[in-house]
Amino acid sequence: MALAAMFSALEVVPLTLLTLDAWDFIKLTGTGDTAGSPKKNIPHKWAFYFLMAVGFWNFVGAGIFGFLINMPVVSYFEAGTILTLNHGHAALLGAFGMLAMALLVLGLRHVLKDEQWVLPEKFVKLSFWGLNIGLALMVITNLFPEGILQVWDVLENGYWHARSLEFIGTDRIRMLEWVSMPSHLILIIIGVIPMVIASGLTYLSIRKT
Numbered sequence: 001m002a003l004a005a006m007f008s009a010l011e012v013v014p015l016t017l018l019t020l021d022a023w024d025f026i027k028l029t030g031t032g033d034t035a036g037s038p039k040k041n042i043p044h045k046w047a048f049y050f051l052m053a054v055g056f057w058n059f060v061g062a063g064i065f066g067f068l069i070n071m072p073v074v075s076y077f078e079a080g081t082i083l084t085l086n087h088g089h090a091a092l093l094g095a096f097g098m099l100a101m102a103l104l105v106l107g108l109r110h111v112l113k114d115e116q117w118v119l120p121e122k123f124v125k126l127s128f129w130g131l132n133i134g135l136a137l138m139v140i141t142n143l144f145p146e147g148i149l150q151v152w153d154v155l156e157n158g159y160w161h162a163r164s165l166e167f168i169g170t171d172r173i174r175m176l177e178w179v180s181m182p183s184h185l186i187l188i189i190i191g192v193i194p195m196v197i198a199s200g201l202t203y204l205s206i207r208k209t
């Protein structure tokens with residue numbers, strides 16, 4: 001278990017290095033509006049932005065939220081509560097979901113010429129912000145506060161109570177569930193759908209050529 005835990009914790013390292021590399025790349029190419037460096041047209045800009053998102057979510061989702069629930073004294077009370085969902089969403093969708101998006105965008109851009117990329121790029125840009133803001137709002141408005149309240153309830157009334165309708169069905173928790181609706185809508189409408197459109201547009205473009 002100790003060995004496995006070590007590898008689990010070390011998982012953060014390569015993803016962090018990947019992100020530092022992406023940041024360096026953006027700085028090197030001047031696409032990040034660095035003072036003094038002229039703006040250049042970088043074909044794979046959005047793939048690199050998604051890689052930077054990997055680093056951000058890896059730090060927040062795996063680094064902060066993962067370690068938060070990792071210590072045995074916390075884990076003993078916390079396992080299986082919404083705080084696990086909080087970590088799972090931020091780390092899995094955040095780190096590996098964004099990595100998948102980076103690879104998808106890399107592929108889309110690679111098969112298109114500069115002039116063909118103009119329209120799909122607009123949708124990719126929208127999707128980047130939709131996915132990241134949607135996930136962030138999901139964590140802030142729902143998963144984290146609800147997780148903390150549930151773990152608090154475990155400490156006060158016991159695990160059985162925190163997992164029962166007596167806790168889940170309270171007005172406070174129902175309100176938090178409703179509050180999370182905008183985040184889900186943003187994620188789907190501004191995040192997922194534009195990326196599907198960008199993929200469709202790319203497909204149509206390459207068929208035409």
Ligand code: HEM
Nearest residue numbers: 008009062066067069070078079080081084088091092095
């Ligand atoms: C990108 C890396 C990571 C991903 C994608 C990830 C994903 C997940 C997911 C999906 C779960 C929920 C599993 C389930 O409900 O059965 C989980 C649980 C857990 N993760 Fe991670 N994780 C990552 C990194 C980490 C790190 C770095 C730590 C801490 C060192 C950590 C600590 C935990 C713990 C303690 C649980 C169990 C919580 C429970 O049983 O309630 N994770 N992780």
